[in-house]
Amino acid sequence: MPMLTITNLHASVGDKPILKGLTLSLGAGEIHAIMGPNGAGKSTLGYVLSGRPGYEVTGGSVMFTPPLRHPVLDTGLGFSSDAAVQEGSLAPHQVRGDVDLLSLAPHERAAAGLFLGFQYPVEIPGVSNVQFLREALNAQRKHRGEAPLSGGEFLKIAREQAGALGMDMDMLKRPVNVGFSGGEKKRNEMVQMGIINPALAILDETDSGLDIDALRVVGDGINRIMRKPDKAVLLITHYQRLLDYVKPDFVHVLADGRITRTGGAELALELERDGYRELAA
């Protein structure tokens, strides 16, 4: 079942074209890795999919089809439409809804089930992680027609997710990413992903800045949160070491704004051995 279908995507930053006809499909239950030389457009792809201002789409389309969510598979964050589907008053395809991703504002894409793990997570002085995430999660739930979580319900989920990633609640009470090391910021992104529980995660160089132990913790986190039949992950990565922990189903090479090669997990090892020049051209 397809989750994300990118067709011939062209995008520019200012006058400079970066994506030059990128085509890629992700199915539910799949983990894809994107590797490629610097400047190829890997981060640009993530920013274009999440709607960052300054990135202009000049051609192509992106269809997003988050699968029907089952309360049993979720951590209790079911869609309010689930009951209606079970009753029969709503057909599953009406709930799923093919979404023209590029027509939505960034906050609407998040509510539809998209999550971008930032390469450089932003520091927000004066706003605590807890407050930020509770408001974000409830804004998404409101957009989907779901009831908001109470303070207590939210704290329970936050505690679980933070604990699973080796972060204590004290860190969550501090302002967003302020005073966090690079590795802590990346782990904080994973805590956020666990709390928000998206359908599709695009993780932009999530492994950069991580030491060996943090790499294992983050890798385990991605597997625990996202390796599910109704979710998908797009891992944007420079190095193959994260892929030791999160084994991809597909590896793509993004060079000069397009996908130039696709293979299985072993392609990452080939690239590591032989470099991009040989295989990417």
Next chain:
Amino acid sequence: MTTLPTRKDEAFRYSDIAALVSAPSRDAVESVTVGAGERITRQIINIADVAHVFVHNLSIIVEANGQCELHVLNVGGKLGRIVIDVALHDGADFTLGAVQLGAGAQTVELITTVRHIEPNATSRQMVRSVLGGQATGSYLGKVAVARDAQKTDSVQSVKAMLLDRTATANAKPELEIYADDVKCAHGATVGELDQQAMFYLAARGLPPAEAKKLLLQAFIASVFEGAEGEAALTKAALAKLEEMV
């Protein structure tokens, strides 16, 4: 009533002179004296309707080792003008926390003169302003340190946020120092909402208005922390911010 001031008078340079005409008692001055070793806390809350004009002149004398804590919320009226004059005796302490919020065609202004007339006194002023629409927000703050006022320790921290480029923020911290063993820190910035932070919040699901509110709440948060009447001050400030985003 005396004649109207003009813009040539520095203290009225950014004011709304036309609005001042209708101020009922624009020259009235409230006087407060903090006795030696005493501590008083005060709040000035201007949440007047935008059709009105709010003017408050406050003159404070803090006697030796006295403490005065003043919190100001200046968000109402076509013109909201608050003028504070403080004289500090030996070892006195003065703290000011002020939030100014202006929208539409409002003019909100805070004019302070803190006079360290004797040694060992401390003064701390923290002012945060958010201006939108065509509003004008001003802080004119003079700290005057007399010749014998050694060991003076004064701080002015002034920050303004413009929600629209049609709004105006004026920040004029001023130091007049005649003693030579003093610490007088001052900082003033005028800026806009951090767009990186706005996108981060949006990417996590917060619609633009909610994201702005969150960032603005954080911007003014520390001003009223620990203040007497903190809850009421914060509630009124947030209510105004709600209207502005």
